[in-house]
Amino acid sequence: MRALVTGAAGFIGSHLCEHLLTAGDTVVGVDSFTDFYDPALKERNLCDLLSRPGFTFHRADLLTTDLAPLIDGVDVVYHLAGQPGVRPSWGTQFPVYNARNVLATQALLEAARTRPVASFVYASSSSVYGDARTFPTPETACPRPVSPYGVTKLAGEHLCELYRGQYGLPTACLRLFTVYGPRQRPDMAFARLLDAATGGPPFTLYGDGAQTRDFTYVLDAVTGIRNAARTGFTGVANLGGGSPVSMKQAIAAVEDAVGPVNIVARLAEPGDARHTGADVSVASLAFGFQPRTALHDGIAAMAGGHR
Numbered sequence: 035m036r037a038l039v040t041g042a043a044g045f046i047g048s049h050l051c052e053h054l055l056t057a058g059d060t061v062v063g064v065d066s067f068t069d070f071y072d073p074a075l076k077e078r079n080l081c082d083l084l085s086r087p088g089f090t091f092h093r094a095d096l097l098t099t100d101l102a103p104l105i106d107g108v109d110v111v112y113h114l115a116g117q118p119g120v121r122p123s124w125g126t127q128f129p130v131y132n133a134r135n136v137l138a139t140q141a142l143l144e145a146a147r148t149r150p151v152a153s154f155v156y157a158s159s160s161s162v163y164g165d166a167r168t169f170p171t172p173e174t175a176c177p178r179p180v181s182p183y184g185v186t187k188l189a190g191e192h193l194c195e196l197y198r199g200q201y202g203l204p205t206a207c208l209r210l211f212t213v214y215g216p217r218q219r220p221d222m223a224f225a226r227l228l229d230a231a232t233g234g235p236p237f238t239l240y241g242d243g244a245q246t247r248d249f250t251y252v253l254d255a256v257t258g259i260r261n262a263a264r265t266g267f268t269g270v271a272n273l274g275g276g277s278p279v280s281m282k283q284a285i286a287a288v289e290d291a292v293g294p295v296n297i298v299a300r301l302a303e304p305g306d307a308r309h310t311g312a313d314v315s316v317a318s319l320a321f322g323f324q325p326r327t328a329l330h331d332g333i334a335a336m337a338g339g340h341r
Contacts, residue, residue: 035152035263036060038108040096040142041115042083043067043076045219046157046210050112050256051083057260060088062104066095068134070117071220079217096138101145110263111146113139114157116187119221120305123183135186140193147201153263154194154203160211160248160274160310162188169278170248170313173209173270181305191270198268206262211274211312215252215332216339223247227285228337231292241302243282246309250275251327251335258323265321274312276325284329291333 037054041047042063054061063083067073083089092104096115105111117123117134139156146154161184162177179185194205218225230237250273258273279287289295317323327335 035109036062036107037110037112038062038064038104039112039114040064042091043080044114045079045217046213046252046255047114048079048083048217049215049252050114050259051089053253053256053260055083055086055088061090062108063089063091064094064096064104065115067093068117070119075220096141097133101142105145105149105151108149108151110153110155111142111151112155112157112259112263113142116157118183118219120161120181120183121303123181123186124304128182131182131186135183136189136193139190143193143197143203147197147203152204153266154205155259155263156190156194156205156207157259158191158207158209159184159187160209160272160312161307162191162209163307163310165307166309169309169311170274171272171311172313173272173316180307183305204266204268206267207270208259208262209270209272209312210255211248211250211272211310213250213252213255214336216336218336223281223284224288224333224336227288227295228292230295230297231288236296236298237285238298238300239281239285240300240306241281243285244280245302245306246278246280246311247284248274248276248278248311249284249329249332250325251332254325254327258317258321261321261323262317267320271317271320271323272312272314273317273323274314274325275329276312276314277329278309278311279329287329287333291330292337
């Protein structure tokens with residue numbers, strides 16, 4: 035297949051590009067190198083990709099670029115670009131989240147709707163559930179975001195569903211649960227834990243450590259993303275790791291793999307869900323999704339490539 039990947043220089047995006055190329059797909063990557071974290075890390079993510087046959091890259095902002103030439107001839111659009119982060123999405127930063135998560139998604143959908151795209155895959159987030167009332171959480175649970183970030187990701191889902199219903203654009207919204215692995219964003223938990231265990235600044239633990247997350251290894255996530263497109267799945271599906279653990283357990287796992295972690299405790303912040311856990315039955319039945327990487331194996335792989 036010929037694929038367009040937005041956010042191609044990011045953590046998940048760069049892994050998806052690698053996975054697609056290894057599977058024999060042709061990939062057009064797009065990224066605007068926003069400064070949410072050091073753009074030099076994104077440049078490093080691209081290094082190996084740029085030398086691989088079948089990969090072309092465009093440095094472009096989805097809101098200011100003519101998207102038609104990028105989508106022409108594409109079989110699948112994988113839309114991973116966006117402004118990440120729950121805690122920074124409040125207050126004066128919300129217009130940035132609205133622009134990069136809502137308006138950019140609408141612009142891409144608008145460009146794709148007039149072209150024979152076989153699949154439009156939108157990377158959503160478990161943040162749309164907020165403090166879910168059932169665990170593991172199925173897609174039928176009423177979304178109740180507890181952060182502006184979650185609101186914008188849910189808005190992106192609604193836009194995908196609108197374009198699917200109105201124009202027949204085959205959209206798939208995949209709710210990703212706390213993806214981790216090599217090249218993880220530096221603001222995310224395991225990247226910060228590994229830093230703290232290898233001489234970096236202390237790990238800031240928000241809350242009491244009993245909060246749980248359904249950690250999903252990045253290769254499992256990108257395999258599921260490609261399989262959703264290949265099968266023509268449409269609608270909404272969870273992609274999770276299948277075994278939620280508490281932050282205390284996650285810290286212990288990193289210490290087992292690397293060494294002691296220096297911790298600074300802080301109160302929980304607005305927007306932090308207490309628990310997350312994915313019911314992956316829909317993804318399993320529809321496109322064979324099966325998380326295969328145990329947490330200790332994923333942490334070991336991440337520690338081996340940590341920079």
